[in-house]
Amino acid sequence: MHWFQRHISLKGRILLFFAAFFAALLVQLYVNHYQSNVILDQLDRQTGNFHSISQFSSGIESQLTALESFRWENGDLTALSQTLQSGSTTADAWLRHIDGDLAEVGEEQYLLAQAVRTTYANYDVLMDRMAALLKTGDAIAAASLYYTEIAVCGHYLQQYTGQLLQTAISEGQSTYTLLSAQNEQIKAMQTVASLLCLAFGALVVYSVLRLLDPVQQMIVASRAIGQGDFDTPDVVVAQAGDEIGQLAGAFNWMKHSMDRQVKTLQEKNEIERQLHRRETEALELQNTVERARLQHLRSQIDPHFLFNTLGVILRVSDEEKAPRTRTLITALSQLLRYSLASNDLQVPLSREVRIIEEFFAIYHVRFGDRVHLTWHIADDIDLTETMVPSFIVQPLVENAFKHGIIPRETGGTVQIVIRRLPRYRLLYIAVRDDGVGMDRAALQKVRGRLHEVPETGEHIGLSNVAARLRLLDPPGRLYLHTSPSHGTRAVLFLPLIEPEEERDDV
Incomplete structure (x- = not known):
């Protein structure tokens, strides 16, 4: 057994035991099948043959007894006819079940069966004549037929049937003895196959348990390591040379290696904390420079003079009674006021x-029902308390209408989805359109601009948002997904900024 464990892997042993188990099971199933289809079938066939001969003889005997005891001078011919008909039905039914196949029975039994069938054919003709005479009420002719022909034929038929039954029982006795011996052998084989199944099944269970025990130890040790406890005992395996022993050794080595690395990282962290103190002043200066750059990005257009001019145009639109122009000017004024404030x-x-x-009101006045805007804001978001960088979403919406919806002849819809990702402390904002989309080359070109400093040209809004994210929210991310004729989706991931009491509940 020790040599077996040393030279055959655990996987090989389990597969070998499984194969042996299923082989023993197949032997058991085959023996059961042979016992059922050969031994028991033959016994059932012999018993059925005995029963068929006996029932056939009973049918003939019932007819002959009825004829022998019948009072021909004043008896009920109708009742006799019914009794004879019932006996004929019984004899006909059971004669078909008498085994007369020479390949299955002995020669003597085969000849007797043929003699019974031949004699019964003549007997059946005589009984048909008897039935016709009884139907006409000719009792004298019927009695004469019985005493001169039917009694003699019936006697021979009963004689042949009795000899057939005795021969079948005699020959069946030797067959039964042989089949019983075979059945005992089959039972012994079934016992051996069952014991083999139990033995190999026990070996399979033992091998699996040997596999699970070290794995359970490693699970417990892994949980302790995950909590920072590296002082757990090493995993011990009885057979250190097989796969489980090698796995346990690798696990123990990994645990000690991680312990050393953690201690090294702790020392490095201490050094880095000291360096961090020295870098704080430099970072504050860098933040001041970045805020200045951010203000430059947000102030690429100075809207003050435009806001004043729009006020004059708004008053003129009121005087000229131009409601659509007033709607456009009012919406644009709100945009500029938000930008200034x-x-x-x-x-x-x-x-x-x-x-x-x-x-969107501006675009709707210009393009009417060609453009649509839908919102999907999660119920757990407090719009008044959740903080985001100013003008961080509007450029994405403008880009969706300008480059996705407007070039499409039938227009389309821009959908804005906002939800919280509390597990990652992030705010998810997606701006989707079902517009013309972009091919792969155009998408790669736009993605490349997201990493550059925005100046002028197409998609300056996207570049501006990406640049502000790099300055304001380093954890924030902007992703673009698109395909021709299927629209574009811009996804923002922003730090989730909420009131302190709400954050404590998350």
Whole structure:
């Protein structure tokens, strides 16, 4: 057994035991099948043959007894006819079940069966004549037929049937003895096959348990390591040379290696904390420079003079009674007022939502029912308390209408999805359109611009958003997904900024 474990792998042993188990099971099934289809079938066939001969003889005997005891001078011919008909039906039915196949029975039994069938054919003809005479009420002719022909033929038929039954029983006795001996051998084989199944099944269970025990130890040790406890005992395996022993050894080595690495990292972290103190002042100076760059990005257009000019145009539109022009000017004024007032780095999400609605009002006046805007905001988001960078979503919406929906002849819909990802402390914002989309080359070109400093040209809004994310929210991300004729989806991941009491509940 020790040599077996040393030279054959655990997987090989389990597969070998499984194969042996199924082989023993197949032997058991085959023996059961042979016993059922050969031994028991032959016994059932012999017993059935005995029963058929006996029932056939009973049918003939019932007819002959009825004829012998019948009072021909004043008896009920109708009742006799019914009795004879019942006996004929019984004899006909059981004669078909008498085994007369020479390949299955002995020669003597075969000859007797043929004699019974031949004699019964003549007997059946006589009984048909008897039935015709009884039907006409000719009792004298019927009695004469019985005493002169039917009694003699019936006597021979009963004699042949009795000899057939005795021969079948005699020959069946030797066959039964042989089949009983074979059945005992089969039972012995069944016992051996069952014991083999139990033995190999026990070996399979033992091998699996040997596999599971070290795995369970490693699971417990892994949980302890996950909690930072590297002082757990090493996993011990009885057979250190097989696969489980090698796995346990590798696990123990990994645990000690991680312990050394953690200690090394702790020393490095201490050094890095000291360096961090020295870098704090430099980082503050760098933040000041980045804020200046951010303000430059947000102030690429100075809207002050435009806002004043729009006020004059708004009054003129009122005088000229131009409601659509007034709607456009009012929406644009709200956009400029938000731009002038949004000096804070973070604003409530509700303000971003409102300014996007104002922006959409401009497009709706211009393009009517060709453009649509839908919102899908999660119920657990408080728009007034959730903070986002100002003007972070509107450029994405504008880009979707300008490059996705407007070039499409039938127009389309821009859908905005906002939900919280509390597990990652992120705010998910997706701007989707069902517009013309872009091919792979155009998408790669736009993605490349997201990593450059925005200047002028197409998709400056996307570049501006990406640049502001790099400066304001390093954890934030902007992703683009598109395909021709299937629209474009811009996805923002922003740090989730909420009131302290709400964050404590997450």
